Every structure is written in C-alpha cells, then in structure tokens.
Amino acid sequence: MIAVYRTCGLALAFSIAAANAIVAETLPQPTGEVVLTVTGDIGVTNQGNSAVFDAAMLQALGEVSFDTTTPWTEGTQTFTGLPLHALMEALGVGEGTLVAKAVNDYSIEIPVTDAVEGGPIVAYLHNGKTMSVREKGPLWVVYPYDLNPDYQAEVIFSRSIWQLVSIEVKSN
C-alpha cells in the first residue's frame, strides 16, 4: 500500500507538472456535435465546469491505432482513437477515477492509472469507419487486449465501455 501511495505521489507530482504545462492551452469550443462531455475535477474546461468535445477535437488531441480481437466481435478488429492518457493530459488530470457513462445507461469506473502509453484508447474509428450508436459508437473505450495479456481480464472487459458519452473525473 505504501508503495502504491508512493507511486501515486510520484504520479501526482508529474501530473501537476503536466497540468501546469497544459493549463496555458485552452480547449477550443466544439464546432460539431458534442460527442463527449467531461466533468468533475479537471484542470481544463471549455464550457462551464465541463470540457466538451466534438469528434474533430478528439481527433486533434491524438490518434493511435491497433489491431486486436475482442469478446464482442468476430475476428481481428482495427481500432483507431485518442489514447486515454492523452485525453487525461489534455484535461490536466493526473489521478483519480473516471466514472464513464454510456448512452445505454451503462456506467463504470476507470482508474486514471489505466491511462498509460500503450493502454486504452477512446476509439472513434472501428475498422476505419466511424461508429453509429447501433455499432457501439460513436465512442468506445478499447484496450489493446491482444497486445497485453493483462488486459485479457474481466475487470478490463467491464471497463471497455461503448456508446461512451460522458466522463466524470473524481479525484481521490
């Protein structure tokens, strides 16, 4: 536990430094339809206490792509999206828990510690195409299950929220 705290402490120190760097940048206002609303303990906002994003803004924040299988699809899929850690950096979030919510009222907590390089992304393209709500879109938190065996776990599967619409950041 002490080790965990220490790690958390370190992470906090880094995140504060990162937040300071990002604070200068301000989020632009969305021009298209808002696809994601982030509320809670965030360092950067663009609409009241919230940070709202249209698809273009998300795309502008970062884009990575990987191939993996998932329990919910047949065959290998290609997912493209914004790395969760990039989103957290953009919002100046270094710690805490993300409470993610979906259109279908599904809700799950994702610890900010999950947001790492090579970790989950907020996918907006599935096999190169945007996703409709009927296709679990428009946003889907996907982990690279095949690249990291640690992600072949029930907890991770439960965090793989689709039809994502909002995130509430809770600091511990």
Place this chain on the structure above:
Amino acid sequence: MTLHDKMPKPARRRLRGLPILVLTATLIGILVFSLAITFLANSVQREVDALAVANSDTTQWSLVQTEVELLALQVAIHMSEHQANPDLAEIRRRYDVLYSRIRLIGESKQFTELRQNPEAARSLAVLTDFLDQHTPAIDGPDSALIAHLPALGKAVDALRATGRDFSLLGVRFYAADSDAKRQGVASTLAKVGYLTLALALTLLGGIAILMVMFRRSIRSERLAAEARNRLEEVIATSLDGIIAADADGRIIEYNGAAERVFGYTRAEAVGQDMADLIIPDHLREAHVAGMKRYRATRKRHVLGKGLVRLEARRKDGSVFPVELSLSAAVFGRREIFVSFLRDISDRVAAEQELIKARDQALAGELAKAELLAVMSHEMRTPLNGILGTIELLRDTNPTPRQVRYIAAMNTSAALLLHHVNGVLSMSRAEAGQLDLSPSEVDPASLVQELVESQRHAIEAHGNRIECDTTTAPDRIFVDPLRLRQVILNLVGNANKFTRQGEIRVECDHVPGTRLVEFRVSDTGIGIAEADRDRIFEAFKTLDTSYSRRAEGTGLGLAISRRLVAAMGGEIGVDSELGEGSLFWVRLPIGLTEPQSKRPPAVKRQTLPALHKVPKRPLNVLLVEDNQINRLVARDMLAKAGHKVLEAHDGREGVRLAAMQRFDVILMDISMPELDGVAATRQIRDGDGPNRAAPILALSAHALPEDKQRFLAAGIDDIIVKPLTIAALQQALAQAGRPQDTGAAEGIAARFADLCRQLGRDKAVALLTAFRSEGETLMTRLQAADWLSVPTNEQADAVHKLAGSASVLGAGQLREGLNALETAYRQAHPDPATPRLAEIAAVWEAARQEIDGCLGTQGIVQTNP
C-alpha cells in the same frame, strides 16, 4: 591413507551402484511429474481463463440488459403516446441502444454457444425480425415515425415476453454451462492434485533415498574416521619408526617413534629428502641408484623383501644399525613408500656380546680340553717310564720284600695311568672325538666273560655277583671294547657302593624293539633322587659320604653316558636310597636280521712269554727322545736278545737309518723338532737302506685319525704306550719276519722294469753308468791311503752308490754299502775295513749280473 580400502568392497559397490540407480529413477520421475503438472496447470490456467471470459458477468448482464433496454424503449414510446410533441430523439436513442444490444448478441463470439441453443435462436430470430420491421420507420422522417409509434408500441409490448424469456434462458444456459466448465476445471484440478501428490511422494522417496545415502556416507565417514584414528594411533604409538615417502623420496609421514629414533622432529622431517636426512653417506649412492632403478624398471630389491638389516643416520650424525621393512603402496596415480625402521643398536650390541661370550666360552672349553689332553699326555710319558722301569725291576732278582714294594708301585702307577687315561678319554669324548669300531658281538658271552673276570675282585669286597643272559639276543653290532668299558664301569661302581650284597648283571632283548638292554643292579647304598641326574655329569662325585667310601675321578659315569650316546643308546638309573641301584643301558641291536650263531670271535692270540727268545735276534733302531723311556725300551729289547742302536731324536734317527739297514725301527711319535711322523716320512722318501724297513710307532696317541696319519707317513704299526714286553714282543714278531729285500728283486728284473718304464736306451745308460761308478768306487776303496783317511766325502760317495744300488735292485750291494757308510760316518775305519772284502765280493757278483744284462746288448766292459 587406506581408508577407502578399509571398507568392505561389496558395501562400497552397494553404496555406489544401487542408490544412484534409484536416485536417477526418482529424478526422472520428478521430471515427468513436474512436466505433467506444468502441462495440466497450463490447461487449468486456460480453462480458468476461458471460464472467466465465457462466464463473465457482462455476458449475462448483456442478456438481461436486452430486456431492460426493451423496457426503456417501451417506456419512451408510452411516455410519448399522449404528448403532442413526442420525444422522438429519446425513442430513436432507445431503439438504437436496443438495436446495438441485439446485434451484439447476434454477432459477438461471447454468445456463440448460446446462439446454438434452438430456443435462444428462436428468440433471437423474433428480436431480429422486430428490428427488421421497425428500423425503416425509426430511420424515416419524424412524421412517419409518429404515425408508426402505436404499431411500434404494440410490437414492443408483444416483444416483452420474448425479452423476458431470453434473459431467463440466458440465466439457465449459463448456469448449466458454468457448472460443466467448473466440473471440467475441478477434474483437471483433481488430476493436478493427484499428480502433485505423486510428485510429493516421489520427492519424499527421493528424500528418503538421499537420507539413506546421507546416513550411509555419515556412517562410512565415521568408520573411515575411526579407522584413520586407529591407524594414526597405531602409527603414533608404534615402537618402530614409520616413515612414508613419495616417489621422489620426500618424506610425507613421520611418526613419534621415528622422532625418537632419528632425533628429527616431525616438522623438521616432513618434506625433506629421505636420502639427505637419514641415509648415511656410504649408503646414499646405493639408495639413490636403487630409487632410480625402481622408478625406471619397477624391479624391487629391498622393497617387499621383509626385514632387511641396514644402517641409518641420526640427526647428530651417528650411524646405527636398523632393521628395515619397506613396502610400496599406490594411491590413485601416486606411489608412496612406507618404511618401518627399528633401531637395533641394542640388539646388535647384545648379539656381539653374546658372540664374544660364546667365543670366550668356546676358547675356554678348547683351552681346557687342550690342557687336559696335554697334561694327560705329559703325565703319561713319565708314567710309562715308571711302569716300564718297574717291569724291568722285577727281573733284577729282587728280594721278596722288594717284590712286594714293586707290586705296590706297579698298582699305584697303573691306577694313576688309569685315571689319566680316563681324563684323556673324557676330554676326547667332550671334544666329540669318540671313535667306535663296531663289530658283531655275542652279548651273552661278553657279559659272562666280564662277570668272570670281575668275580674275584667282587668277592674280595665281600659281595656276590650273578649274571643272567638267558633272554639276551644272539648277536649285536657294537664296539665291544666300548661296551665292555661301560659295563665294567657300572659293575665297578656297584661293587664300590655295596657291602655284603649282591650284584646282578643281566642282558635282555627289549620286547617289541630292536634294542638290547644291559642292567647292572646292586643292593648297595642307593642314590637319592636329586642326585640321579648329576651322577652322569663330568667331574661329579656325590656327597662326602660317597667320596669317603669310594675313590674315583668321578668320570666313569660321565664317560659311560657319552659312550652310550655315541653308540646311539641311552643310559639311566633307578634307585632307592638304602636299598640299591639299577643302572640300565639300552643300545640298538644294530643288525637288521637275527644272525645265526657263529663261532665266537677269535680271541686275541696268547701273548708270547715274557722271556721267550726270538727265533732270530733283530737289529733294532730305537728312536726316542725321552731318556727313561729309551732306557726301558732298550733294556726290554736287549733282554729279549735283540741288538739295539739308539737315536736321541728324530734327526739322529733319520741319519742312522740312512747308514745301515735295520730289521725294525721303533719310532717315538712325540719328539721335538723332527717328530716320529716326519722322520718316518724322510726315511721312506729317501733312498737309504731302511726305506722299506718296518717302522713301528711308539705312541700314547691311539686315536683313529692319528693312526691314519701315521700309516700315511709309512708307519707299519703302532705300539700304544705304556710299552710292555708283551706288546713289544708281539710287534717285533710281526715285524721280524723274513722280508723280501731289494736283492731278491735282482738286477735283471729291475733292469727289465726300467726298460719298460724308461725305454731300453735309458735303462742301458743308467746301468752302464752304475757299473762305471761302482768300478771307480771299488778301485778307490781298495787304495790303502784313501781307506786310512775316512772322510765325509768317502761316506757320501759310498752313500751315492748305495742309492744307485737301491734303485737298480742290487740289494746285497746296497746293504753292504750302507754298513760301510755307517762305519765311515761313525769314524770307525777299522771295523769297516774287513767289510771291504765282502763288498768287493758282492760288487763282483753284481757286476757280473750287470754284465749279463748289458751283455745281451753286446756291450763289453773294457777297463777297470
């Protein structure tokens, strides 16, 4: 060092072989089990993972969510029924969510198994149909959707039961599936469990074996340690120095005894070269060479040869004798030499001491024996003189009183001689010089004769004597003189120690053996048990009472014992103090077969009468250095009518013998300068007139080896001193028989011999030279002036011709010339003169004979 060797071999093999096999098997078992367990564990892992994925809560949640989302759509539709401006966005969103859910169930691999369930497939088909029917309306314009809402509401209502069934079916299906999967996992886990158990057992087995091996190795280590300790204890406490060296001769082990022996401490010795340390300089080269040779050839000299005596050097440089045992042992590739060394200085010193003591003792014994022999001899010579003189004295018409004195003197002198002879034969026997001349003897008559000869003396002593020989063997093979000596001694002893008693002499064949037993018993004083062994020892007379009652040197029994032992027999005594004694002698009969009775051995010829005049008087040369003995012998000879010429020593004897011929020469043996043997040899080897004359030795020695020596020198017979008239007469009778002289041989016969031996020419030359020589001498002899001046030159010339005459067989001439030579040498020209005519006559005869021989060769003598 030989610990490993101490363990019994089979045990070692067991320790090496079996457990290793078992251990290998165990290890293989462990490996197999481990692989199996790993494989199963992987499989469990996979199954557990699969279970985790397949049976995830989200799967069931998704199914239930279908119903929830259907309800959400139903609520959204019903909420909008009575509103003028229905919330179409909400309806569309709920529809899309439901749509997404149904698509998920229809496509996701999570639901592959479920989809294969017919009931589920039917429900899924109903749901899919619903989507197919209503999606166009949803996707259509708002007006169309509003118009379609009632139908949609009904359809959704109708679908609720299906949704409900579907989620319940999911619950049932996944419960069963999960059970099956759990059972699979449980079974695999059970397998893992069994395998783990087996692995654990195998491991336990392995541990048990390791424990056994461990304990065995502990035990063998303990045994080895014990053996090592024991060995070290042995080495440390060994009285022998123990030094072990490697192949280069460097000391690697050195014990406490070695420290004491050599003076080096262990620390000083170990690592040093053995050669430098303890091998003395004079042996080092040999040692180094030996080591080199052994290394090169493996041939062992000292190695393994048991105890060897060598010398070693101490730290202080002193060299001392050691006893060494060296062995080589091989440990692996290393060879070591182990030496056991013992300081034997003390022993060697003791040995030398013993040798010295023995040498001294032997020298003492020898000196004693020599002293006795010399003393006896020296005493016998005057004794012989006394005895001889007494005998002569008897013939001088003594008065009766003088006769008694003479008899007393004779008895005393004879007794003294007896004692001296006893001591002498004792010392001879002591020196192992006993000589036996065994012959066939009739023991019965020997005993009877002996008893008869002693009867008078015994009865004079007041005793009676009996003899029983009824069971005696007929014949035995012994030295009769020695046997008689022994029995006589026993009878004499019996008589000495018995008063008014009886003495018995018996002879038996010991039944069942090849032994004859002689017994002499008496009823005398007896011998105490404690003394029975002592009486057989030399110079032992028993207590004072014994010596008071009996005189003696104490040698009788000791000599008897030695004689009996020399004859291969035994002597012993049984006795009761005060009741008498029984001495017995057992001898081997000595004859393999019982002999038939033979006429008794020829008795010695009756000795000639004392004054019997010989057939013819003999011309005797008496060679004797002792004046008294010479006087005695001369008088005895003269009395017997012989003519005696005396020589005072050997040299004179030889000289006289060269001058004239004697019928017999009596030669004393012990004389200073030239003894009798050497003198005889000179006479025999010379060409004098007596080279063939009988020579009789006069000697106190009558030992066989002496006899051999005498005979070899040319002595014809031996008269053992003391000289008696009887013995002298007998010897002379033998010697005085008419002899063949050289003349009997004749010149002709001799000439024939010479012709054969030398060849005719040489023989003729010899004879011719002799004739010429003889003529010349005869001419000279007849010249009056030459005759009147006798010189040694004349004697020599006569002697020379006599020699030639002897060689050429002119015996008579030789005798004549010898007499003439004697006359010249004695400076008596007158007595010689009448002989000249005789010699001339003899020469004439000889010359004619020579001419006869030569004449056949046509050689004519021309001038005188």
